[in-house]
Amino acid sequence: MTISSSPISDTNAQTIDIKSIIDLVANDMTEVTKVIANNLNSDVALINQLGAYIVQAGGKRLRPVALLLAAKAANLQDSAVNKDQVLLAAIIEFIHTATLLHDDVVDESQMRRGRETANEVFGNAASVLVGDYLYSRSFQMMVDVGSMRVMEILSRTTNQIAEGEVMQLINCGSADTTEQQYMDTIQSKTAILFEAATQLGAVATQQARPVEKALAAYGLHLGTAFQLVDDILDYTADASAMGKNVGDDLAEGKPTLPLINAIERSEGAERELLRNAITNASRDNLGAVLTIIEKTGSLAYTARAARQQAKLAQESLHVLAESKYKTALMQLAEFSVERTY
Numbered sequence: 282m283t284i285s286s287s288p289i290s291d292t293n294a295q296t297i298d299i300k301s302i303i304d305l306v307a308n309d310m311t312e313v314t315k316v317i318a319n320n321l322n323s324d325v326a327l328i329n330q331l332g333a334y335i336v337q338a339g340g341k342r343l344r345p346v347a348l349l350l351a352a353k354a355a356n357l358q359d360s361a362v363n364k365d366q367v368l369l370a371a372i373i374e375f376i377h378t379a380t381l382l383h384d385d386v387v388d389e390s391q392m393r394r395g396r397e398t399a400n401e402v403f404g405n406a407a408s409v410l411v412g413d414y415l416y417s418r419s420f421q422m423m424v425d426v427g428s429m430r431v432m433e434i435l436s437r438t439t440n441q442i443a444e445g446e447v448m449q450l451i452n453c454g455s456a457d458t459t460e461q462q463y464m465d466t467i468q469s470k471t472a473i474l475f476e477a478a479t480q481l482g483a484v485a486t487q488q489a490r491p492v493e494k495a496l497a498a499y500g501l502h503l504g505t506a507f508q509l510v511d512d513i514l515d516y517t518a519d520a521s522a523m524g525k526n527v528g529d530d531l532a533e534g535k536p537t538l539p540l541i542n543a544i545e546r547s548e549g550a551e552r553e554l555l556r557n558a559i560t561n562a563s564r565d566n567l568g569a570v571l572t573i574i575e576k577t578g579s580l581a582y583t584a585r586a587a588r589q590q591a592k593l594a595q596e597s598l599h600v601l602a603e604s605k606y607k608t609a610l611m612q613l614a615e616f617s618v619e620r621t622y
Contacts, residue, residue, distance in 0.1 A: 297616045302609045303341060306349040309362050309370070313345050316371040320418055327403070331411045335378055335399050344377055344478045345370035347503065347613065351482025351496050354598075354606035359486075365426055366485045372426075372435065373478045375419040380442055380474075382412035387450065388533050430484055438477040445470025454534040456556035460541050467508040468501065475504030495600040499610065502594035506617040509587035512537040513580055516571055518622060531570060534562030538586065539579045540570075546577035584618070591618045 303310070321332040348370045353360055384390070385398040386405045392398060400408040416439065423432055448466040452458045479500030483493040515530045516539055530537050536559050544555050551573045558570050574580055591614040601607045 297612055297619055299341065299613075299616050299620075302350075302612055302616070303346055305606060305609050306346055306353070309349045309367055310342065310346065312362055312367045313342070313349075313370045313374065316367055317374060320371065320375070320422060323414075327407060328411055328414055331382075331399055331403050331407055332378075332415065334402065335381060336374070338393065338396065342374055343507075343613070344373045344474055347475060347500060347610070348373055348478040348482045348485075350606050350609050350613070351479040351499070352486050353482075354601050354604055354610055355483050355488050355492055355496065356486035357602060357604050357606075363485065365428075366482070368422060368426055369431065369481050369485055370478075372419045372422050373474065373481070375415045375422070376435070376439060376442075377474060379412040379415035379419070380446075382408045382415070383446065386412075387446070388529075390529070428484070431481065434477055434480060434484065438473050441469050441473045445473070449535070452536055454560055454562055455536060456544065456559045458536040458541060460538065460545075463536065463538055463541055464505070468505055471508045472501050472504030475507070476500035479503070492600050495597045499594045499597040499614075502590045502597065503614055503617055506587045506590035506594065506614065509538060509583055509590065510618055510620060512539055513583050513587070514622070516574060517580065528564040528567045528570075531558055531567060532562060532564045534559055538583045539574050542579040542582045543570075543574045543577045546579065547573055551576075587618045591615065 317336055321329060321336065323329055323332075349366060352363070352366045381393070382399055385393060386400045386408050389400075390398050391401050398408075399411075403411075419435075423435055445466055445468075448462075449470055452462065452466060476497050477500070480493055480497035483496045488496075512530070515528065515537065518527065531540070540555060540559060544552055547555060554566060554569055555573060558564075558566055564570075594614040594617075595611050598607055598610055601610075
């Protein structure tokens with residue numbers, strides 16, 4: 282993969298106000314929250330308790346926000362709250378929440394967003410089963426939209442997410458994972474849901490296929506940039522800011538891009554130390570691993586890769602007319618690489 286070293290823009294993290302971006306769709310997101318709450322209402326108490334625990338855990342709900350911004354940017358003639366767009370945004374959040382429940386069980390995670398994971402509180406079995414419930418509930422909600430195109434996109438998306446999870450499982454503990462294998466994994470596991478969200482923004486507003494394709498590309502590149510920055514933050518961020526422990530990826534044996542690149546650039550004892558850290562799935566030598574990653578320039582390499590993805594996301598928006606919503610999508614791409622949490 283050829284990576285450009287030039288920054289996306291001169292904008293820095295302090296000038297990107299993520300709240301102002303989200304505020305553009307604040308009324309819609311209020312309705313999304315209501316739809317989420319209504320569709321979490323079950324006769325089974327544990328579903329209500331566990332579902333509410335993770336959905337209310339915080340987070341910016343950037344996937345639903347991206348869907349709503351894409352819809353408004355593509356359809357400037359109608360900026361009113363739209364029932365189908367709100368329902369699609371809630372579906373996207375349900376699918377995302379289901380993946381988090383399953384991820385935390387597979388990864389044996391104990392912390393997310395600064396508090397105990399659902400599996401720590403309710404147990405693995407309950408987390409998996411409620412994750413299944415959220416998946417099935419999301420498909421019931423898709424039927425309410427009444428669009429075969431929506432069903433086609435989201436069924437493909439959920440299938441690819443599952444494939445990505447298996448790909449990640451295969452790669453765990455493998456020090457021979459290549460950069461291309463890793464990029465394929467994160468696009469399937471993470472970026473694909475961003476892609477579906479922004480593509481559905483076009484579908485919900487009945488855009489022509491070129492616009493739909495462009496917004497899908499925006500989401501895919503945006504999601505890839507987000508994941509690459511997460512890879513960096515796992516080794517550099519403050520634990521309280523990230524809401525999880527530093528070095529969690531290493532402790533889970535995940536060969537993320539900083540490690541993969543550092544292995545390629547190192548040699549001898551240092552390379553062996555990195556390979557063993559992945560194989561043994563341990564953060565015992567985290568300090569030494571961080572030193573080598575920094576020494577080899579692998580964090581900077583990953584940052585450049587993330588910036589390239591964000592730039593590609595921005596370039597995908599050329600099909601849209603200028604508007605505050607397009608500007609917000611551009612800024613969201615910048616935020617994805619400038620954020621520190």
